Amino acid sequence: MAYMVPDTIPRRATAGERILFESLKDHLPSDYIVYYEPEIRGRRPDFVIIGPDLGLVILEVKDYIKSTLYQVNHDEWTLRNTAGELITTKSPLKQARDNARIIENYLKKDKNLIQETGSYLKFPYGFGTVFTRLKQEDFIRLDLYQVIEPQFVLCRDEIDPDEDGFSPDILRDKIHEMFTVWTTRKTILTDEDIQAIRFHLFPEVRISAEYRTPIQHQDQLLLSLHNIKTMDLHQENMAKQIGDKHRLIRGVAGSGKTLVLASRAKMLAKAHPDWKILVLCYGIPLSRSLKQMIEQKLDEPDDLMDLINAEATNPIKASKIEVYNFHEWLRNSLHMKDSEIPALLDKVYKNEAIVPAYDAILIDEGQDFEPDWLKLLSFCLNPDTQSLLLVEDRAQSIFKRKTSLAQDIGLDFRGRSKILSINYRNTAQIVQFAWDFYQEHSQLKNKVQDGSIEGVEIIPPQSTKRKGPEPMIKGFRDIQEEMNFVSKSIICLHQQKNIPFEDIAILYRVKNSYRISYIDEIKHSLNEHELPFTWITENAESKRNFIRNERTIKISTIDSAKGLDFRAVFIINIENMPFSLEEVEEREVSLFYIGMTRALEWLFLSYSGESKFTQYLDEVSRKRKEQPSSHKQFG
Template structure:
């Protein structure tokens, strides 16, 4: 079953397009990607197929009947429309061919997709036409193959599974034949190649890319793009299929919720340049990272060659406001959260006016209080009702006590989506964090199958990457912890080539009456000559947070929400659950959040006792027994 983008057909699609969509979805290999009507450089080919052993195929779909066709030649067709009038159009095969040439000429600008020393793509491409209401016998009877080669034609009986002569093998073979030059062989497109093609053709899926300066090669400008990152196909579908009005996305940690939200902001800004758009989250560092992500997406041009044009400014960002919630209150409403109740009462009595936004997007929505959401509901344009909220209840710091219908006045039943695949962390980190959460959370009864609409806690069902197990280290005191942390940082930087900016040290408690933990952390890093930034020192350091600064980041756990790093060190874990925290469930969520900030390497250190460190001791003991069994078994 091929992966379809979008996952379902829009209402405007014709019956013939729906039939072809379902046949391609059900009968092409599962590692094929099929796009329906993607916008590519101002054109919308009906279908684009990408396959690792195929290459690229463009299909033009026509629902013509025998009565539609009037006069045909290789270049131009005269058709009779439903009103009986004669209209002229380009030969459908020429339409498909022109779309294919437009696309492939564009892809040739990436030297990584071109054969070395030539101007030819390193993979084949083809094009063809699909006539959903004409059978092969119709083409033979009316001599239609004289104006369009059978190699480039699929007829109704070749795409309709209900037809007696339909064969999935024939369907695939016919698609394979739609090439002017091609030999069937082993995979010709790697995963990276497919990602690169998608990156070029569908700019809304871009996250980031580093590119070398362009060079002249045979009078042709080539772009060499590296480290291309694209949205996962499910995330891409999510951003495209959200539709209008209000939507809710629930997802596990690392499933790309923030990425979907940022992509949605770009799509709205592109489609509605006059809209006023508000993007909110809870933490200040996340708001800075979110703003950078959205700004980068907005600057990303549709044509990659515009990257070299300094005058290109991308999509206008002036109508998008990105804040953490309390900043928005302070800057836009000139108030504190303690004044919200009074303001809501005034709004109800029509004694106050609040700003109106055509779209509101909320990240980490699980941490927004009911009154905050009620206020935002008052700021939402009632004509658009375009509100997107993404959340993960397993990362909830503050439990919401009332429903979204009560808070915002919007019913999300039937308007919610679920992201249950973790892409951020390795399988080992995901499993480790989830095992802990299941062991300690009081919400076990609410952990359900992620396919159920309205689920409270979504278990991560799969992950894409493998890596080392999280490292647990029990020490005698904090200085021993920090010595081990610094030795690990040195090893990661020198042997694994992990940049300092891709490392973070997270802590729960800054100090106690006997000791300043944060002073010890900074002193240890300074002693080893490591560059570092204490992100959560004060409000100013939070506001000036720069994820790209070449420093190790030191942060509280809750301020790290929404961020991720290649390597994460969680120190002084015996302070969790924090003795002064009355709701232990919050501590469980915080530790789960902390562990899922790590992309590749997770280090856990402690030198005291708590229920959490006892759990980690049990894990160490279990690992030791397993190693003994391997050694002597």
């Protein structure tokens, strides 16, 4: 079964396109990707098929019937429309060929996708036509194979399983034959090749890549890309198929929820340049990171060759996207505090107050938004668009929501919800460790469910196959000894593992106690070891000035690190969790889970005292000693 993007065909599709969509989905191999009407270089080919042993094939779909055809030749077709009028259009095969050549010429700009000798793509590309309402006998009777060779045609009885004579093998074989240039050397596309093709053709899926200086080659500038990263196909599907009007995405930590939201913001800005778009989250540091992510996506040209053109401009750059944390938006747009929201809502209900209007609102960390906040935002949403995207993970909830989304916003999300259950951020070891802790301590473990999203509170994460060291657990006599270990470990990670300082974070629960200032000990140790750092959560100004890529170690409270990630994370003085002054222990469970899932590769858990959580960690350490060979450690 092929992977379809989107995974269900839109309602606007014709009946014939639906039949072809389902046939390709059911009968092509599982490592094939099929795009329906993707936007590529300003065009929308009907279907684009990418397969490791296939290469790339473009299909043009027509629902012509016999009476539609008036006069045809290799270049132009004259058709009779439903009103009986004659119209002339380009040959369907020529349309498919032109789309294929545009894609070919664009992909050839990347030297990693062309042959080592010559200027051809290193994989085959082809094109063909699909006539969903004409059978092979119609083509023979009308002599249409003289205009389009059988090699480039799929008829109704070749794509519809309900037709006599349909064969999945013939369908696959004909798609494999839609090439004009053959090579004796069989090229199998690697995962990296397919990722590169998606990177070039679909700018919205880009995460990052290293750009190397363009080089002159056979009168053509070629761009060399390395360490390409694109959205996972499931994430891409999510961003593209969110659809119109209100939508809910629930995802586990590290599933790319924020990435999907940022990509969705760019798609909306590109499709509706006149729209006013609002992006909100709860935490200030995440709002800064989210703003930088969206700005990077908006600034990046669709055509990467524009990177070498200093005068290249991006029309999306001027789009009206506002990115704030909720309280900042409230202060800037309404000049009020959240305690004043109930009074404002009362006036809005009575049509005595006007609130800012937005054509689209996208909310990250939705699980931490109060019901009144959501109600207020629902009044700010254009009723004609109803374009609301709410992204949340109940396992990361630090504030208990008391009512349902339908009650909060007045919108029913049943049938409009999606799940992102695969954790792409963390290694399998970190995912499992964090989830084991959560299941052991959360009072919501009875609400953990698989399957349908309706009513699901907590989504169990599925890890990727990416492996790494087990989280390290260390107990110490005092905070000074603890921080000495942290500083030396950071030096080791930086020098031996080549981890930049900006990819390292130290997270804490409280900055001081009645006996000691933990934050002073952190800073003292880092200064003593001559390590650069930024204390993100020192005050409101430091939060607002947070720059993710600043080349310093980041120091933050756990809750302010929500939505962020780092290659190495140190969670210190865990003896302060659960915090004695916190009435709801469930919040402490969520916080610790959040902290652990900030780590991409390396997770260090340390403490110099005792608590319920450290007792759990001590027990994990004891069990590890009984099975030492199964745990890869730091060093």
